[in-house]
Amino acid sequence: xxxxxxxxxxxxxxxxxxxxxxxxxxxxxxxxxxxxxxxxxxxxxxxxxxxxxxxxxxxxxxxxxxxxxxxxxxxxxxxxxxxxxxxxxxxxxxxxxxxxxxxxxxxxxxxxxxxxxxxxxxxxxxxxxxxxxxxxxxxxxxxxxxxxxxxxxxxxxxxxxxxxxxxxxxxxxxxxxxxxxxxxxxxxxxxxxxxxxxxxxxxxxxxxxxxxxxxxxxxxxxxxxxxxxxxxxxxxxxxxxxxxxxxxxxxxxxxxxxxxxxxxxxxxxxxxxxxxxxxxxxxxxxxxxxxxxxxxxxxxxxxxxxxxxxxxxxxxxxxxxxxxxxxxxxxxxxxxxxxxxxxxxxxxxxxxxxxxxxxxxxxxxxxxxxxxxxxxxxxxxxxxxxxxxxxxxxxxxxxxxxxxxxxxxxxxxxxxxxxxxxxxxxxxxxxxxxxxxxxxxxxxxxxxxxxxxxxxxxxxxxxxxxxxxxxxxxxxxxxxxxxxxxxxxxxxxxxxxxxxxxxxxxxxxxxxxxxxxxxxxxxxxxxxxxxxxxxxxxxxxxxxxxxxxxxxxxxxxxxxxxxxxxxxxxxxxxxxxxxxxxxxxxxxxxxxxxxxxxxxxxxxxxxxxxxxxxxxxxxxxxxxxxxxxxxxxx
Amino acid sequence: xxxxxxxxxxxxxxxxxxxxxxxxxxxxxxxxxxxxxxxxxxxxxxxxxxxxxxxxxxxxxxxxxxxxxxxxxxxxxxxxxxxxxxxxxxxxxxxxxxxxxx
Numbered sequence: 001x002x003x004x005x006x007x008x009x010x011x012x013x014x015x016x017x018x019x020x021x022x023x024x025x026x027x028x029x030x031x032x033x034x035x036x037x038x039x040x041x042x043x044x045x046x047x048x049x050x051x052x053x054x055x056x057x058x059x060x061x062x063x064x065x066x067x068x069x070x071x072x073x074x075x076x077x078x079x080x081x082x083x084x085x086x087x088x089x090x091x092x093x094x095x096x097x098x099x100x101x102x103x104x105x106x107x108x109x110x111x112x113x114x115x116x117x118x119x120x121x122x123x124x125x126x127x128x129x130x131x132x133x134x135x136x137x138x139x140x141x142x143x144x145x146x147x148x149x150x151x152x153x154x155x156x157x158x159x160x161x162x163x164x165x166x167x168x169x170x171x172x173x174x175x176x177x178x179x180x181x182x183x184x185x186x187x188x189x190x191x192x193x194x195x196x197x198x199x200x201x202x203x204x205x206x207x208x209x210x211x212x213x214x215x216x217x218x219x220x221x222x223x224x225x226x227x228x229x230x231x232x233x234x235x236x237x238x239x240x241x242x243x244x245x246x247x248x249x250x251x252x253x254x255x256x257x258x259x260x261x262x263x264x265x266x267x268x269x270x271x272x273x274x275x276x277x278x279x280x281x282x283x284x285x286x287x288x289x290x291x292x293x294x295x296x297x298x299x300x301x302x303x304x305x306x307x308x309x310x311x312x313x314x315x316x317x318x319x320x321x322x323x324x325x326x327x328x329x330x331x332x333x334x335x336x337x338x339x340x341x342x343x344x345x346x347x348x349x350x351x352x353x354x355x356x357x358x359x360x361x362x363x364x365x366x367x368x369x370x371x372x373x374x375x376x377x378x379x380x381x382x383x384x385x386x387x388x389x390x391x392x393x394x395x396x397x398x399x400x401x402x403x404x405x406x407x408x409x410x411x412x413x414x415x416x417x418x419x420x421x422x423x424x425x426x427x428x429x430x431x432x433x434x435x436x437x438x439x440x441x442x443x444x445x446x447x448x449x450x451x452x453x454x455x456x457x458x459x460x461x462x463x464x465x466x467x468x469x470x471x472x473x474x475x476x477x478x479x480x481x482x483x484x485x486x487x488x489x490x491x492x493x494x495x496x497x498x499x500x501x502x503x504x505x506x507x508x509x510x511x512x513x514x515x516x517x518x519x520x521x522x523x524x525x526x527x528x529x530x531x532x533x534x535x536x537x538x539x540x541x542x543x544x545x546x547x548x549x550x551x552x553x554x555x556x557x558x559x560x561x562x563x564x565x566x567x568x569x570x571x572x573x574x575x576x577x578x579x580x581x582x583x584x585x586x587x588x589x590x591x592x593x594x595x596x597x598x599x600x601x602x603x604x605x606x607x608x609x610x611x612x613x614x615x616x617x618x619x620x621x622x623x624x625x626x627x628x629x630x631x632x633x634x
Numbered sequence: 635x636x637x638x639x640x641x642x643x644x645x646x647x648x649x650x651x652x653x654x655x656x657x658x659x660x661x662x663x664x665x666x667x668x669x670x671x672x673x674x675x676x677x678x679x680x681x682x683x684x685x686x687x688x689x690x691x692x693x694x695x696x697x698x699x700x701x702x703x704x705x706x707x708x709x710x711x712x713x714x715x716x717x718x719x720x721x722x723x724x725x726x727x728x729x730x731x732x733x734x735x736x
Contacts, residue, residue, distance in 0.1 A: 606735045607732065607735055608731075608732030608733060608734050608735030609728070609729055609732050610667075610728045610731070611658075611659055611660075611662075611667075611728060611729070614658055614659055615659055618655060618659065
């Protein structure tokens, strides 16, 4: 079946991006509306495709669109093909849906920025690239989107590039991603050589049928997962995401929470037969990396004071959950968590943007308190996001997170389950710490601001916050057992996950809720209850080194600094100072100096006295003739 | 008639050439040096003629004519230079003309 709209889903935002890139300045305020409408149109087309897939009988659960043959080398073909199936259409709806809301939000948030049109051009370009990433039918098309979103991420993190720190953060994101992308590219090369095809169906087919050997499949899966750790900010390449928060907040919401960072999750889910065919248990590694990332990022988030950085570490942590789900074989649950996370994390980022908008860019949670009273829309919507991520029934986060923990248990990975559960408690703690400090309690504003200046979200921002808040509340219903089943919907593509049933499921759900409740209670007693400050001091003294380590971000950045950056700089300095300046320049300058020096001596021979020259002639002739005579005689 | 053996001519030529070399290297007056150079040229000419006679060909004698013509031209140019130097410096001493160096 040929998909009617697939190329336009990518094409409309792309066309809008090009339009705004060239005419953004002239269009002025109109560019925000054009950008939003373009994404809205893509969403409508995605919805039509979605309905046609839902309507179709089981056999025709996908449709594709062949744009043109891209590469044809011998028997190796790569086409610019798009694939619309149940997996990719879900992602398309999330990207265009959440993307549309964030575009609308940006109309208000970016109002008055001198590069207003440029912002929407980049945002549209990002949406187009991301859609190409999820709609691509082969790894190479996916890779175009993969690099495209990386580029847009770089451009948007450094959107306010006048500040050196922003430009540095953008470069860091780009370079760290490059490490992952290189691994991804090597994986693509390996698959192109060993499987002879790059289409997902082809790669998965040859992995499942055993054409691809277990070792080759392992190496390819590891390389691809290396790419995923870069893009999806997992250990060891997560360090770029917290720094990326210097970009405009809608960017953090769209790119660094809802969509781009989930690309790795999508890729692993898309290629799960390859990961399963690997001789070495790559999926177990995926699960462990995910679980470890979840715990580490949650610990750092609990010590962070910058609102956006808490959310960034929280994103890393939640992405860890998704990889944990992938690792235990619950692919559709990973995608389910991806969807709910996109709702509530985008919501909270936009809420924090609303706070920054009101407080003149302030992000330090120590300088604010009780904001819900002065900005009720932001406060209440943020509360929905907070309850969702903490995993409180019946908010969306409960369903997706609980399902992941249950499937880790059902898979027999009790250690991973424990790590996930600990993360759940930590998540509840640090998110409550954030929410309670910022929105509850007595109203305190940063000293320099007048209370009258502080305002709630303007209409376009509220227009994005409210739908996302509703989705955060009811999003869990997508996978309500027996009612609507997200798992069943994705079943034809991703298979049915193994989940706990009966009494175990109930016990696990209750355990997770208790842990979340405990996290919230601890945060409440530390930050909201009278006397919490003394308790905090005592706790800090007791846990001294642990608290310091968490505040120092577990010294990961510093470890990279000493282990990789400093040796790199030393090598560069060595190359410049010793190799280049001493050895190479030394050789060149030495040659020059040798010639100059010897000329200095030899030029004395030129006396200017004619008789000297004549004497030298004579000597030369004598030598010449002696040689001739000796040779003739010999 | 007994002819003079060619060795005599060659010995004479060698002697002339040696006197020319020593003179050209030791004297300071440019005109005298010039004369010694002419002496060397004539020594060479004598060698050419001698070998020409020994071989019974005229090749050597033809070369001698060339040498004479070239030497005449060279004398013209050389003497002109010496005269102009003399006009400037009131001297024909070659050791006074040592600026063309380093």
